[in-house]
Amino acid sequence: MGLSLFEKIWNKHVVKEIEGGPSVLYIDTHFIHEVTSPQAFKGLEKRGLPVFRPKQVVATADHNVPTINQHLPIKEELSRIQVQTLKDNCEKFGIELYGLGHPYQGIVHVIGPELGITQPGMTIVCGDSHTSTHGAFGTMAFGIGTSEVEMVLATQCLMQSKPKLMRINVEGELNKGVVSKDIILYIISLISASGATGYAVEYAGSAIRSLSMEARMTICNMSIEMGARCGMIAPDDITFDYIKGREFAPAGEKWDDALAYWKTLYSDADAKFDKEININAADIEPMITYGTNPGMGIGVSGHVPALSEIDEKEKPSFEKSLHYMGLQPGANIKGKKVDYVFIGSCTNSRIEDLRMVASFVKGKQKADGVEVWIVPGSKQVEQQAKNEGIDKIFEEAGFMLRQPGCSACLGMNEDKIPAGKYCISTSNRNFEGRQGPNARTFLASPLSAAAAAITGEVTDVREMIP
Amino acid sequence: MSKQLSLVKSTVVPVNIENIDTDQIIPARFLKATTRDGFGKNLFRDWRFNNDDENQPKPDFPLNNPKYHGKILVAAKNFGCGSSREHAAWAIKDYGFDVVVSSFFADIFKNNALNNFLLPVVVSDAFLNKIFSAVEKDVNAEIEVSLPEQYIKILATGEQESFDINNYKKTCLLNGYDDIDYLLSIKQDIEEFEHAS
Ligand code: SF4
Numbered sequence: 001m002g003l004s005l006f007e008k009i010w011n012k013h014v015v016k017e018i019e020g021g022p023s024v025l026y027i028d029t030h031f032i033h034e035v036t037s038p039q040a041f042k043g044l045e046k047r048g049l050p051v052f053r054p055k056q057v058v059a060t061a062d063h064n065v066p067t068i069n070q071h072l073p074i075k076e077e078l079s080r081i082q083v084q085t086l087k088d089n090c091e092k093f094g095i096e097l098y099g100l101g102h103p104y105q106g107i108v109h110v111i112g113p114e115l116g117i118t119q120p121g122m123t124i125v126c127g128d129s130h131t132s133t134h135g136a137f138g139t140m141a142f143g144i145g146t147s148e149v150e151m152v153l154a155t156q157c158l159m160q161s162k163p164k165l166m167r168i169n170v171e172g173e174l175n176k177g178v179v180s181k182d183i184i185l186y187i188i189s190l191i192s193a194s195g196a197t198g199y200a201v202e203y204a205g206s207a208i209r210s211l212s213m214e215a216r217m218t219i220c221n222m223s224i225e226m227g228a229r230c231g232m233i234a235p236d237d238i239t240f241d242y243i244k245g246r247e248f249a250p251a252g253e254k255w256d257d258a259l260a261y262w263k264t265l266y267s268d269a270d271a272k273f274d275k276e277i278n279i280n281a282a283d284i285e286p287m288i289t290y291g292t293n294p295g296m297g298i299g300v301s302g303h304v305p306a307l308s309e310i311d312e313k314e315k316p317s318f319e320k321s322l323h324y325m326g327l328q329p330g331a332n333i334k335g336k337k338v339d340y341v342f343i344g345s346c347t348n349s350r351i352e353d354l355r356m357v358a359s360f361v362k363g364k365q366k367a368d369g370v371e372v373w374i375v376p377g378s379k380q381v382e383q384q385a386k387n388e389g390i391d392k393i394f395e396e397a398g399f400m401l402r403q404p405g406c407s408a409c410l411g412m413n414e415d416k417i418p419a420g421k422y423c424i425s426t427s428n429r430n431f432e433g434r435q436g437p438n439a440r441t442f443l444a445s446p447l448s449a450a451a452a453a454i455t456g457e458v459t460d461v462r463e464m465i466p
Numbered sequence: 467m468s469k470q471l472s473l474v475k476s477t478v479v480p481v482n483i484e485n486i487d488t489d490q491i492i493p494a495r496f497l498k499a500t501t502r503d504g505f506g507k508n509l510f511r512d513w514r515f516n517n518d519d520e521n522q523p524k525p526d527f528p529l530n531n532p533k534y535h536g537k538i539l540v541a542a543k544n545f546g547c548g549s550s551r552e553h554a555a556w557a558i559k560d561y562g563f564d565v566v567v568s569s570f571f572a573d574i575f576k577n578n579a580l581n582n583f584l585l586p587v588v589v590s591d592a593f594l595n596k597i598f599s600a601v602e603k604d605v606n607a608e609i610e611v612s613l614p615e616q617y618i619k620i621l622a623t624g625e626q627e628s629f630d631i632n633n634y635k636k637t638c639l640l641n642g643y644d645d646i647d648y649l650l651s652i653k654q655d656i657e658e659f660e661h662a663s
Contacts, residue, residue, distance in 0.1 A: 012663070015652070015655055015656055015659045016652060016655055018634050019633070019634075020632055020633035020634060021632045021633055021634025021635065022632065022634060022635075024649065024652065024655075024656075026656070026659055026660070026663075035497050035498075035551075036550070036551065036552070038500035038501075039500065039501060039502045039552075042500070042501065042502075043646075047646070049650075063494075063497075064497075064498060076498075078498035078499070079498055081498075081500065082498050082499075082500060085500050127550060127552075128549075128550055129548065129549050129550040129574060143550040143574055144550060144574065144577075145550055145551070145552035145555070145574060145577060145578035145581060146502075146552040146553075146578075147552060147578065147581035147582065147644070147645070148577065148578075148581070148645075150646065151645050151646050151649060154646050154649065154650065155646070155649040155650065155653065155656060156656065156660075157649050157656055159645050159648075159649075161632065163573075193485055193544065193547060194485070194543070194544040194547065194570060194572070197544070197547075197570065197572060197573060198573060224548075227544070227547060227572055227573065229573050293485050293487070293547070314484070316482075316483075317483060317484045317485065317542075320483070410489075410494040410549075411494055411495065412494040412495055412497060412498070429487075429489070429548060429549075431487045431489040431490065431548060432489070432490060432512065433489060433490070433493055433512045434489050434494075437493070437512055437518055438512075
């Protein structure tokens with residue numbers, strides 16, 4: 001019987017299987033950041049252990065960094081200590097750090113691919129649930145907790161039980177105004193925020209294959225929002241072209257060897273999946289969420305479900321969610337006023353996202369009373385935007401281009417949406433309080449967010465493009 | 467932190483809400499610490515307090531209701547979804563819980579809980595409802611969770627259900643071992659694996 005992409009990579013990385021328990025998996029690359037690593041390093045010290053393979057660990061500061069005046073000392077004391085602790089730990093344990101001020105600094109899931117560190121067939125982990133992003137390269141990438149970070153630092157191995165396998169096929173052509181963020185929001189709205197829990201998900205089909213690497217990363221990024229252990233896409237020429245020539249990509253003979261291996265990474269025709277879902281790309285319209293988990297999404301021309309459309313059992317959670325969002329059951333979502341627009345996060349802060357926004361807003365002005373934050377995913381994205389003159393377009397539109405970091409995606413630093421305000425956001429989570437206590441989040445694509453920035457309300461972007 | 471689990475017999479704190487994500491369990495702004503301690507006081511912070519103010523507790527939230535107490539937290543399905551932050555497990559454990567019961571857990575949370583000697587117990591929807599009704603009837607209703615024998619029991623009615631846990635993890639929890647101890651013991655295998663590939 002044939003093997004799936006997941007199984008091919010899994011089998012190659014099993015060091016040992018434990019009877020009635022998890023498998024010991026070898027990890028090729030481990031990304032760390034300031035928030036989920038300090039306790040892991042403390043644990044190592046307590047045990048008197050070194051980092052087992054420091055060359056396979058890459059660090060950056062992203063979650064808790066300011067996104068303006070990054071050249072100044074961080075004002076807030078706890079944040080400053082946390083970022084400094086990462087620096088100290090990296091020095092002490094011999095780990096490469098792309099910290100604040102470094103030309104490679106940025107959101108961990110943006111810099112890994114952009115530096116060519118993320119490659120097909122690898123196992124990658126990071127103490128962050130959106131590690132699934134790297135799966136866009138045909139990589140097995142898991143988000144892990146801090147005890148597991150410590151485990152990988154100590155042994156370069158992770159204990160994992162084998163997940164079930166799901167394949168989601170998206171076939172056909174996308175409609176006008178529909179981009180990869182809409183595909184994944186649509187999928188999650190179909191199968192719910194827990195619909196893929198316990199599964200590794202492979203995305204396949206002609207609509208997926210037609211996407212750029214940036215767009216594929218957006219899809220794999222949000223796999224965790226339906227509970228999936230990881231998301232992945234088989235590598236192809238688009239993948240190989242993206243990687244070629246990047247800083248840490250293999251070169252010369254090594255490239256040829258790598259490429260030969262990478263080309264074996266696909267699900268065999270007779271591979272078995274525990275579950276398969278087929279989606280017609282033409283059914284997808286620009287999506288937006290109305291509730292407080294990413295599964296609560298609808299087409300922008302649709303309406304918030306009426307109470308009669310909700311399962312009796314789910315009514316309390318549904319009503320709690322709408323109450324938080326200040327929305328009425330059955331209400332139209334289009335036309336809803338927004339106060340903030342956040343374009344950023346590891347879901348949609350890559351150069352392609354910024355280009356998409358810039359080409360849409362060029363010559364337009366943001367609506368009065370709306371605050372627009374553009375937070376590039378990395379220093380390299382920021383630099384590239386400047387090289388291309390995208391920064392000028394944003395400035396003329398009244399958008400604020402900030403410095404790289406997670407920013408208002410999780411509201412850990414000072415970039416918070418004020419209580420009660422509405423933010424249309426290109427990030428991945430609309431949980432209560434995610435963008436600040438009592439902040440209200442609509443998740444959408446960069447294109448839909450840009451449209452809302454111009455009109456000041458939730459807008460069907462299809463009406464604004466030729 | 468108790469680094470061993472076996473039999474837990476206790477009253478429960480019911481939080482009958484679905485899809486409780488780790489941002490609710492511990493909001494991001496409390497993740498700035500560099501140690502594992504003290505997260506319990508901010509557990510469910512924004513559901514417990516108005517305006518982020520400890521002097522303004524929300525009386526309806528079960529953790530603020532003095533009639534509920536105990537070592538077992540019971541929540542509706544899909545508990546612990548979202549962020550991988552282990553701080554969520556630390557907060558629950560630090561607050562004083564040893565067991566979390568739900569009909570469905572998110573994967574990363576489940577691992578994080580197990581790595582912190584916090585036992586996630588998966589029960590059927592029907593049994594979960596029985597627990598909620600038992601507590602509704604009598605706030606002092608006790609639940610017994612036996613790790614060695616893998617059952618959970620409502621003592622007042624005697625109703626019980628068995629739960630799954632893999633053998634390896636069970637041994638770890640019963641004996642206070644952790645994964646790093648194990649992995650260090652197979653270091654030679656790891657090095658051989660590196661050579662071979
Ligand atoms: S941008 Fe948001 S989701 Fe991505 S790593 Fe940062 S906090 Fe996590």
